[in-house]
Amino acid sequence: MVPERLLVPVEQSVTFRRTVGYAVESALESEGAVELHFVAAVSTDEETPTGRRTIEDAEELLDRVRTWVDEDGDGSVAVETAVIGTDRYLFSPTDYADAFADYAEQNGIDRLLIDPEYHPGATAPMLRPLEHRLEAYGLDYEEAPVERQTRRSRLVTAGGASRFVTLFLVSFGFYLVLGDPTYPFDLATGAVSGLIVALTLDHVTFTRPPRAVRSSMRVVRFFLYVPYLLFEIVKSNLQVAAVILRPSLPIEPRMTRVRVTTPSGLPLTSLANSITLTPGTLTVRADDQDLIVHALIPATREGLFDGGLERAVRFVFYGRSAMSIASPEERGDTEILGGEES
Template identity: 50%
Template sequence: MSDASPRILVPAGESMTFRNTVAYAVREARSVAEETGEQATVHFVYPARWQLIDQEERSAARAQELLDRARVWAETDLDYDEDGEPDEDVPVRIETAVIGQDRYLFSPGDFADVLLEYAHGKGLDRVIVDPEYQPGGNAPMLRPFEAELTQSDLDVEEAPVERRTRRGRLIGRASLSKAAVTFGATYGFYLLVGGTLAPFDLLTGALTAALATVFFSRVAFVESPTLRETPVRLARACLYMPYLLWEIAKSNLSVAYLILHPSLPIDPAMRRFRAAVSGDLPVTTLANSITLTPGTLTVDVGREGLLIHSLDAGSREGLEDGALERAVRFLFYGRAAARIPSPAERGSITADDAESGETAD
C-alpha cells in the first residue's frame, strides 16, 4: 500500500511549468486514491502578495484567473483516463483559495507559514511544489521556501516536471519593457552622476546600462512596466520626492534640537510596524524612506512587518500618524489608496517582543 497521501496542497503561481505541475498533482491524487480507497482532494492556493487593506483589484483578479485556470486544467485531466474514456470511479475534489490576504508576506517563512496553516486547517498531508514557483515574485527563493516547508510534518516534494529551457534570445518580447526601463534608468542615472555629456561618458554610460540590462532586467521588476502605468507612477514620484525631502528636512531640525538641547531628551525604542504596503518595491521604498528620515531607522523586515528604531517620542508619533506610509501608498497605488486609517488607528505599531521581554525583566 502506498504511503503517499491523496490530500494534496499545490501553491499556485505563474510559471512555464505550472500546467505540468497541475497535471502531476491530480494524477498523483487519483493514483493514490485508487490504491488506498481514500477520498482524494487537491487544493490550489495562491498566497497573496498584497494586503487586504490594499484591495488591489488587478492583482486579486489575476490571482483568481490563475486559480480558475488551474481548476479547469485539473478537471480536464480528471475527466478522462489513460484510454481517453471518462473516469468517475475515484473522484478527486478540486478546491481553490487565495490565502494570506490579511498577513504581511515578505520572506520565504511568511509564505510557508500561511500555506502550512491552510494545510493543517484543511487536513492536507502533502505539498507538491512547482519547480519554477517563486512565492516572492521574481525573487529566486524556491529552495529557502521549500526548506521552510520541510521543517513541518507535511510531505513536501517538487513536481518532477521538465523545465523548459530558457536559452535563446537574450531578451524576449515579454521582458522588452523591463529591459527598456532598466537601460533608460541606468543610463540616465549614470549621466546624472557624471554631470557631463562628453563622448566618453556617453559611451561608458551606454555600456554600463547595457550590462545592467543584461544581468538585472529580468529580476528588477516583479511585473513588466506598461505604457499606461509607468508615466502615471513617474508623475506621482515627482510629487513624492519633494515631499520626502521636506520630511527629511523637518526631521533633521528635530534631531538637531535633540542634540543641541542641554539635557539631550532622547527616548530610543524599537517598534514593529505592520505597514499597509506589500510587494518588493513598495516595501523597499517605505523602509528606505523611513531610514532616510533622521530619527527613525528601519532595522529589519520580518514576518510581522518592519522593525524600526526611533530616537524619541516625536519620531514614533510621526510613524503612528502614517503620513509617510500614505505617501508611499499614493506613489504605488494611487490617490484612493492613500485615504486609509493611520497606523495608530489600525493598531499596526507595537513594541518589539524582544524589547518588551527585556523591560519586563
C-alpha cells in the same frame, strides 16, 4: 480503503498550470486512490475590504484549479480546495509552513507537492526556507518536476527608434552622473555602456515606445520630485534620530497594509522604492496595488497613511491633476497588521 492525500499549495506563477497537471498525472498513475487537496494561503482579515478582495482572488484561483483537474483527470480524480491563513498573518516561510502543517494535520495529510516557483507575494523565492521548515514538521514534500516555458527571441525587438534612443540616453546620462562628464574617457566608456544597455535591454524596458513630449515632461516633473523626496528622507531621518537619542519617545514597529491608487508597473515600483528610501519605513511586499510596509515609529506610519509620496509619484507620471486624490487614510485603504491597534 483510505485514499492517500496529497497537499498542493497554489499561487499564480509561470509553472502553476504545469504543477496542477503534474499532480493530476501523479494521482492517475498511482496504484491506489489519491485525493488531491489544493490550498491557497492568504494573509488577510476577512472583515477588511482588502481582505475580502484577497479571499475572492484565492477562490477564483481555486476555481481554475478544479476546472483543470476535471479536464486533465476526466472527472476521475478526487479533489478538495480550501483558502487557509485567514485567521493569522502570513509573512515568512515559517508562517506559511505552519499554516500548511495545521491543514495537513486536520486532514490526515503527510505529503506535499510544491510548485518550484512558489513564493506567494514575496519579493524573493521562499521555496528553500519553506522546505526546511516542512522538514522540521516531519512532512514529506516533493518539488514538482516542471519547467517554465521559454521563448527564443531576437536580441533587439522592433520597439522603435524612440525606445532605443531613450534607453541609450538614460543609461548614458546615469553613467555620467556617476562619473565625470568633462573627462573624455568617461564620455567614451559611457557611450559604449549606454549602447550595450540599449541593445540588450531594449525589448524588456518600455511596454510601448515612449512619446517624446510625454517623456520629456516626466523628466521635468521627476527633477521637481527629487527635492521633495530628499526633504522627506531628511525629515524622517530626524524623526528616527530623535527616537534613538530620546528613549522615552515611542517605538511602535508595525506591519501595515496600504492600498494605493498608483497603477502597477514603473509607477508602483517607484512608490515602493521611495517608501523604502525614507528612513523608518520599509516596503516588504508589493502585491498588485497593495503595499505591505514595515513602519518603525508612529510618525513614519502617519506619514505613510497621509499619502504624500503617493501623490508625488502620481504627479511625476500623470501630472498635477493626478495629485487631487484623498489620502489612503481618508479612503479607508489602510490597515495595521498585528498589535493592539489591528
